[in-house]
Amino acid sequence: MKSLLVVGSVAYDSVTTGSGSRRNALGGSAMYFSVSSSFFSEVSIVAVVGEDFSSDDHGFLSGRGIDLSGLEIAEGKTFRWEGVYDPTNVNYRETIDTQLNVFGDFSPKLANSHRKSDFLFLANIDPTLQLQVLKQMTRRPKLVALDTMNFWIDDHRESLAKTIENVDVLFMDEEEVKSFTGEENVIRAAKAARDMGPRILVVKKGEHGVLLFNEGDVFAAPAFPLDNVIDPTGAGDSFAGGFMGYLANVGDLSAEGFRRASIIGSVMGSFAVEGFSAERFQSLKHEEIDERFRGIAGITAFKPLDNDEKLPKRSSLKMGK
Amino acid sequence: MKSLLVVGSVAYDSVTTGSGSRRNALGGSAMYFSVSSSFFSEVSIVAVVGEDFSSDDHGFLSGRGIDLSGLEIAEGKTFRWEGVYDPTNVNYRETIDTQLNVFGDFSPKLANSHRKSDFLFLANIDPTLQLQVLKQMTRRPKLVALDTMNFWIDDHRESLAKTIENVDVLFMDEEEVKSFTGEENVIRAAKAARDMGPRILVVKKGEHGVLLFNEGDVFAAPAFPLDNVIDPTGAGDSFAGGFMGYLANVGDLSAEGFRRASIIGSVMGSFAVEGFSAERFQSLKHEEIDERFRGIAGITAFKPLDNDEKLPKRSSLKMGK
Numbered sequence: 001m002k003s004l005l006v007v008g009s010v011a012y013d014s015v016t017t018g019s020g021s022r023r024n025a026l027g028g029s030a031m032y033f034s035v036s037s038s039f040f041s042e043v044s045i046v047a048v049v050g051e052d053f054s055s056d057d058h059g060f061l062s063g064r065g066i067d068l069s070g071l072e073i074a075e076g077k078t079f080r081w082e083g084v085y086d087p088t089n090v091n092y093r094e095t096i097d098t099q100l101n102v103f104g105d106f107s108p109k110l111a112n113s114h115r116k117s118d119f120l121f122l123a124n125i126d127p128t129l130q131l132q133v134l135k136q137m138t139r140r141p142k143l144v145a146l147d148t149m150n151f152w153i154d155d156h157r158e159s160l161a162k163t164i165e166n167v168d169v170l171f172m173d174e175e176e177v178k179s180f181t182g183e184e185n186v187i188r189a190a191k192a193a194r195d196m197g198p199r200i201l202v203v204k205k206g207e208h209g210v211l212l213f214n215e216g217d218v219f220a221a222p223a224f225p226l227d228n229v230i231d232p233t234g235a236g237d238s239f240a241g242g243f244m245g246y247l248a249n250v251g252d253l254s255a256e257g258f259r260r261a262s263i264i265g266s267v268m269g270s271f272a273v274e275g276f277s278a279e280r281f282q283s284l285k286h287e288e289i290d291e292r293f294r295g296i297a298g299i300t301a302f303k304p305l306d307n308d309e310k311l312p313k314r315s316s317l318k319m320g321k
Numbered sequence: 322m323k324s325l326l327v328v329g330s331v332a333y334d335s336v337t338t339g340s341g342s343r344r345n346a347l348g349g350s351a352m353y354f355s356v357s358s359s360f361f362s363e364v365s366i367v368a369v370v371g372e373d374f375s376s377d378d379h380g381f382l383s384g385r386g387i388d389l390s391g392l393e394i395a396e397g398k399t400f401r402w403e404g405v406y407d408p409t410n411v412n413y414r415e416t417i418d419t420q421l422n423v424f425g426d427f428s429p430k431l432a433n434s435h436r437k438s439d440f441l442f443l444a445n446i447d448p449t450l451q452l453q454v455l456k457q458m459t460r461r462p463k464l465v466a467l468d469t470m471n472f473w474i475d476d477h478r479e480s481l482a483k484t485i486e487n488v489d490v491l492f493m494d495e496e497e498v499k500s501f502t503g504e505e506n507v508i509r510a511a512k513a514a515r516d517m518g519p520r521i522l523v524v525k526k527g528e529h530g531v532l533l534f535n536e537g538d539v540f541a542a543p544a545f546p547l548d549n550v551i552d553p554t555g556a557g558d559s560f561a562g563g564f565m566g567y568l569a570n571v572g573d574l575s576a577e578g579f580r581r582a583s584i585i586g587s588v589m590g591s592f593a594v595e596g597f598s599a600e601r602f603q604s605l606k607h608e609e610i611d612e613r614f615r616g617i618a619g620i621t622a623f624k625p626l627d628n629d630e631k632l633p634k635r636s637s638l639k640m641g642k
Contacts, residue, residue, distance in 0.1 A: 187548035208529040222541035227508035297625040304618040
């Protein structure tokens with residue numbers, strides 16, 4: 001098993017959806033990522049929280065076996081975010097309030113043990129900080145993945161472009177990669193994004209699944225069909241957690257390895273949205289993960305053509321009749 | 322091979338997209354469906370055109386082996402539609418002009434030979450007419466499929482609901498099935514639509530592929546990834562043509578048969594949008610269809626879990642640490 005490090009946010013989220021609400025529940029990109037990946041791999045967090053960070057939440061994360069030696073406790077309050085999702089359509093949300101608090105001065109400093117990590121996930125933070133983290137590594141990790149958001153794409157494009165030159169895997173929403181590259185067609189957008197550095201692009205399409213572009217390999221992974229999404233917050237980071245946690249476990253960076261990683265990401269994202277905060281992960285069993293993995297295999301399988309098989313044709317084509 | 326009948330429109334379309342434009346090019350739901358299905362099955366059209374319908378277009382269709390004995394030539398002009406697609410995003414289009422012409426009085430009357438068809442596709446026309454067609458069949462076809470559009474869903478809901486009670490396969494866009502059922506979640510919307518009669522629902526999601534709901538079976542078929550869509554007109558009818566043409570050929574109405582039919586539909590839809598009108602179908606070879614079918618198999622395949630295989634877990638979970 002390889003070592004896995006995530007640098008990102010740990011937050012308190014207040015979220016309202018059509019299914020209910022939570023006040024100041026554990027959130028943040030590094031939290032979702034680490035909890036999701038902890039099912040597959042040891043994982044270390046580098047992040048900052050305030051003095052108000054509860055010992056229960058600390059206990060939950062360490063109870064999942066997550067290395068919290070890089071979780072700095074700074075003077076002040078933990079990053080807070082408040083959002084409301086459209087009660088009838090979870091694809092739309094409004095941010096009510098953002099209080100950066102101690103996260104506003106976050107400048108990640110890596111301990112020596114973390115500088116040698118084999119797998120690195122740069123969760124959605126300022127691309128300048130993401131690059132600083134990368135520069136602190138004593139050796140190039142085997143795999144560096146990066147997530148970002150529209151704010152950095154729109155307003156810090158140059159800094160983001162400079163940072164992604166140095167990563168292997170780029171995660172973006174479909175709209176993000178189109179806006180980042182100026183290409184409305186996702187295939188052309190993927191090519192343009194990969195031309196900027198990352199050899200692998202994962203285009204996240206929410207309920208439509210993901211498209212994985214890995215050098216010449218294209219892979220379409222569907223989302224697991226859910227009839228009840230409780231809270232979409234953290235789906236993308238949970239996807240990335242399953243993806244990277246699996247790869248760190250098996251160390252298989254073949255095209256086939258990345259395909260399986262995408263399905264596992266899809267599975268973990270589907271669990272994330274079945275509860276507020278990390279609630280669904282608290283009761284999640286490995287048997288359920290395996291079952292959902294088999295479920296996605298089941299909804300995508302069809303009988304392929306054998307080597308010399310052809311599809312049936314009309315038997316009596318009378319040309320020029 | 323079973324007999325296949327389509328009832329719908331044959332039109333002259335004037336279309337402008339980011340890739341160019343065509344004036345009065347062959348169009349219409351029954352045209353796209355029959356040309357697409359003709360690669361797999363004999364197919365008969367019931368539709369109406371005007372006296373202006375060109376002998377070249379008649380020759381093209383009959384040259385594809387399509388039975389045109391049910392193509393009525395009425396006094397007046399052929400149905401005309403004019404639309405402009407957003408030059409940078411083919412998902413948006415504006416209708417500039419619609420002239421129903423002879424199609425405004427279309428009241429399909431089936432010849433005796435057509436009343437015994439095994440497979441029937443009711444393309445997008447007034448649901449009252451769709452039901453009239455069904456009532457003219459001397460025996461219940463083995464498979465009846467129906468396509469519709471937002472106009473009938475919004476303004477003729479009762480008539481549509483009454484008609485779909487009698488069909489096996491319902492084709493709808495994702496937005497259409499949500500608006501028809503009042504369910505924002507596609508899984509719940511699919512259940513609600515199937516509760517109204519059709520045992521099979523095909524939810525068309527454009528570049529995101531289709532979801533097939535077949536009793537307890539759910540199948541996700543991706544779209545074939547294209548980096549250049551010339552003209553999206555007719556994609557849905559070409560999908561239905563591949564789907565029904567394949568089924569009429571093999572007569573396999575198992576869950577596996579419908580899965581393959583969905584992939585073949587996806588393949589034929591992808592060819593339809595690579596040219597204006599039916600242009601791409603004019604040069605299309607069976608080898609290209611097989612190759613694209615293999616291509617979709619390639620972009621969706623991943624290593625499933627063997628019978629007793631489990632996904633790898635973190636090796637050293639220290640609970641409560």
